[in-house]
Amino acid sequence: MKDIVISGRRILREVLIYAGCFVAALAVNVYSIVQFKTEWKELFTTLHITLAVALVFFGVLAVLRGIVFCGRLALRRKAG
């Protein structure tokens, strides 16, 4: 059986991508607070929802990245 090795660089990249997703989710929360005229303290009280939304973003991004990866792989094989 072949071992899968995840490099430290790879992990750091994924963490940075999730952090980006979290910032995006936070932006969505700020938008909804302004849009629905609710309280700013929700930035803290709904942190669990923000984290979940960030996870959804991360998942969606992972699917998109997978498609791009597969596309590139196919093009490379075709060219090679």
Added chain:
Amino acid sequence: MRAAPVGESPSDRVRLGLIGVGTRGNLHIAHLLRTPGVEIAALCDDYEPHLQAGLARVKGAKGFADYRQMLDMPGLDGVLIAAPLYLHARMCLDAFSADKHVFCEKSLAYTIEECQAVADAHRGSKKVFQIGHQRMFSPVFLRAFELVRNGEIGQITQIRAFWHRNGNWRNPVPDPSLEHRLNWRLYRAYSCGLMTELASHHMQVANWFLGTHPASCVGYGSINYWKDGRELYDNVNVVYRYANGTHVIYDSLISNVFYGLEIQIMGPKGTIEAETGRVYAEHPKPAPGIVQLINGLENGFFETVPIGGPSWVPDLKKDTKGSLLVNEKITDDGTAISLAAYANAIRSGQPIPGMMEQACRAGVCVLMGQAAMEQQKEIAWPEGFRE
């Protein structure tokens, strides 16, 4: 309202006699045996099996078949009346004459004239009187009353109450000759059935919350399911009109239990459902912004768009959970506290104010409802009634 702590001194002990040892009487025995500073000194029932069963539970109590003999018993402070409705007034009057304190089960009396007689006799006696409307002592209902008084739901604009059961409401009868005696709730000579035995509770709450009695009422009643020889209605529907234009809508039936019992106190700012102990704000605090956004997106994705359908949203029941009136779990419906309060009122010599007023208002209300159904006309609050 709770009974004050009592000591071991015999002078602290309240000696009570129980008139009627049927279903309700037995429940009182269970509560009183757990109430500090109370001694059940005597039991009375003219149905021997009930009396003997009661005496077996209460060691040392003296048994009587005739309540008048029990009233002559020396050292008795007060009585609890849990007898059929038609006997309430006579027993109350005799107890006051014998200088005893009185706890009378609901409803107060069989006729409006009897209600008046009991109120008059009590006014002259200066003894403690308490009625078996235990919701006045329930922490849940007291909290509901507090919310109403503080304006949390705004002005009460309507009260809707119902009590539904599914059963024939009969007690087992060992001999047909005992039918009327044991199933007195089904026969007009002894009771007003669903009105006096169930509706009186919710009408007491309605009058209490509205702070007055109704001006008049109309109603319909019938026997549409339990056609087994009973005389009293198995379903009742009564609307009470109050002077300020508020209406109390009451219905009861014993052929469907899906909705159970409830009293819904409604105002422009909220609804209280006191039996289930919840309050629902008319405009609840909105969900967090991000939740609203997600819900909006979900609805945009998944909601069907009616083509050629109605452009309005149906006024269906709001599916909100509301909030609890009292956070802690409460198992007593107020009965245990009300009995402890009765004993404490006797001990302290300080009657709980407003008891007779509440008893009269509820008692007269349900008799008005029964009359409205029987006579099929609007019945007004009796003019000149002195609470």
